[in-house]
Amino acid sequence: MTQLLQFIISKTQLKETSVKNTINLLNEDCTIPFISRYRKEATGNLDEIQIGDIVKYKEQFEALEKRKIAILKALEEQDVLTEDLKQKIEKAQDLTVLEDLYLPYKKKRKTKAETARKNGLEPLAKIIMSQKANDIESIAYKYVKGDIKTTDEALEGARHIIAEWINERADIRNSLRNQLERQAQISTKVIKTKKEDEKAQKFRDYFDWSESLSRIPSHRLLAILRAEGEGFIRVKIEIDEIRALELIDNRIIKSQNACADQIELAISDAYKRLLFPSLSKETLNNAKDKADESAITVFAKNLKQLLLGSPIGEKRVLAIDPGFKSGCKVVCLDAQGNLKHNETIFPHPPQNDSIGAIKKISSLAEAHKIEAIAIGNGTASRETEALIRKIHFKNNLEVFVVSEAGASIYSASPIAREEFPNYDVTVRGSVSIGRRLQDPLAELVKIDAKSIGVGQYQHDVDQAKLQKQLDTVIENCVNAVGVNINSASKPLLSHVSGIGPKLAENIFDYRSEHGVFKSRKDILKVPRLGGKAFEQSAAFLRIKGAKNPLDDSAVHPESYAIIKKMAKDEGVSLQELIGNKSKLQNIDLKKYVSQDVGLLTLQDIIKELEKPGLDIREKAKVFTFDQNIKKITDLHEGQLLPGIVNNITNFGCFVDVGIKESGLIHVSNLSDSFVKDVNEHVHLHQQIIVKVLEVDVTRKRIQLKLIKQC
Secondary structure: OHHHHHHHHHHHOOOHHHHHHHHHHHHOOOOHHHHHHHOHHHHOOOOHHHHHHHHHHHHHHHHHHHHHHHHHHHHHHHOOOOHHHHHHHHHOOOHHHHHHHHHHHOOOOOOHHHHHHHOOOHHHHHHHHHOOOOOHHHHHHOOOOOOOOOHHHHHHHHHHHHHHHHHHOHHHHHHHHHHHHHHOEEEEEEOHHHOOOHHHHHHHHHOEEEEEOOOOOHHHHHHHHHHHHOOOEEEEEEOOHHHHHHHHHHHHOOOOOHHHHHHHHHHHHHHHHHHHHHHHHHHHHHHHHHHHHHHHHHHHHHHHHHHOOOOOOOOOEEEEEOOOOOOEEEEEEOOOOOEEEEEEEOOOOOOOOHHHHHHHHHHHHHHOOOOEEEEEOOOOHHHHHHHHHHOOOOOOOEEEEEOOOOHHHHHOOHHHHHHOOOOOHHHHHHHHHHHHHHOHHHHHOOOOHHHOOOOOOOOOOOHHHHHHHHHHHHHHHHHHHOEEOOOOOHHHHHOOOOOHHHHHHHHHHHHHHHOOOOOHHHHHHOOOOOHHHHHHHHHHEEOOOOOOHHHHOOOOHHHHHHHHHHHHHHOOOHHHHOOOHHHHHOOOHHHHOOOOOOHHHHHHHHHHHHOOOOOOOOOOOOOOOOOOOOOHHHOOOOOEEEEEEEEEEOOEEEEEOOOOOOEEEEHHHOOOOOOOOHHHOOOOOOEEEEEEEEEEOOOOEEEEEEEEEO
């Protein structure tokens, strides 16, 4: 435990008590959302990011320790483990150092050095490395036997052994590593036969490119590596070779005789054949890892903003998945997102039945008491929106354009088939569009996050790391908002703290068989949902209209007794205390501090009681594009346009201005001052005003400048 604590503290700079208590809670199978919300006294008020870091470094330490055990066992089996080597291995703080220590003893496939050893040339290599012999040719002649026919062959074999020794020296590897990390250049050249390939054109900026590997932005490195992977360019890593060889020479060569000449040849061979290929690849992999981390962070931030997007709430919605030839698929949903009606209208070419479509939409809106309309933002979206805005509804209906990203993935998924076994993918897709307006979080958790279409190069990064990070984001968002246990889908329930897929299914089945949950205590009746799962999940599961109003709040059941005591002390009922801001603010919280409950928890309880069950998300707002802009050729420099931020990257953000192509606001055009983080200036789905700087119709690129945030 001590070593683990020291390792995590060295990485996070967090207080020892906070780290120790958090580790203990994690070892008790507590989740990050539960710990960050309901165990603040134990952790010293750490948030989910800091607790996530503790989890990450705890896993790193455990992986390091596991590798140490495996290496020590292998060295013992080889009978080469000395006390000094054992201490070095045990003190190693990262995998690179550990693997360098193990490298000389690692079982190798057949190498030139191994062949030389079998030919009896290792003693000659040792003589050369001693740098004391002057007539090395004569000494080498003694080793001319068997497969070794000449002194040149003997010396060459000895140099192969020396090259391997040089390659295995940790100090030399670290010296070269440092040079690569600081000074390596990455350069690219187009493969001539692919230069005119249409698919290669999107990478043409990298047909002849060079820059410092340590300074290359993550998105550019990922683009270059994708271009290489698709066979359009060749990538090369370079450093000052003369300087690198000099650094190795200075560490090894101590004389000016014939041995030194042989060693210099061995150094050159070791560098070109072993060291540089291995370490340049390692350096590029490390750069790729950093680029992955950066891209994953961008994706995670975007996903969080998307999941916490503004819901319209429990309103009856008419949703339209627009289209031309195949028509527009229309569905009507009740306030809980249940499908009540579906059909297809054909207002656009080639049928052009706009009059029939208007009549149908009007009658459906009245029949189902529709309160809002959701239109997918894909093909024929603008035309459909224009049609809807022509209709004079009896009630004032709000019209929203909703992102379709990932809707097709959902509509063909097992989840969608289970929800709507008797409907085709077009109906399912329309339902998803409508539900996204009602509650983006509840609907988007059903879709593989990588398919949602926010971020940069998400399919090029380490997929396991990406999935882990995205799962964490989803879990944090779901638990930050809370879940109505009586209406939540299985995918949504599965992300609740302490639940998971199996218990989510059990909750869903229990609800289907026994009806709605009437209190949080009823949750314990779900098969296989024991005390620990209840502890971790109960406060994140809400029950609307429960007899105990605390069951529809973020207050944990373990704190109910404290609140009842507060109400009794104040001389009011529980119902009278909840929402009574003046009474709540006058409570002396110090009276209720105990060994188990501290001031931080009590402050959270009061905050929740002031506005119980308050949704942390903003309500959805209607947005209208410039109706004169239908295609890229309608744009010109200097135009001011309304737009919606639909993607954020490290190099800027993309903006939907109502046409097929999104425009880019480069970081340099987000502000007149330096932009450190794009997210500090804009957020996903934010409504903004932009200025058109440049339009490249051929390449379908639009350059924009941020003018105002709406």
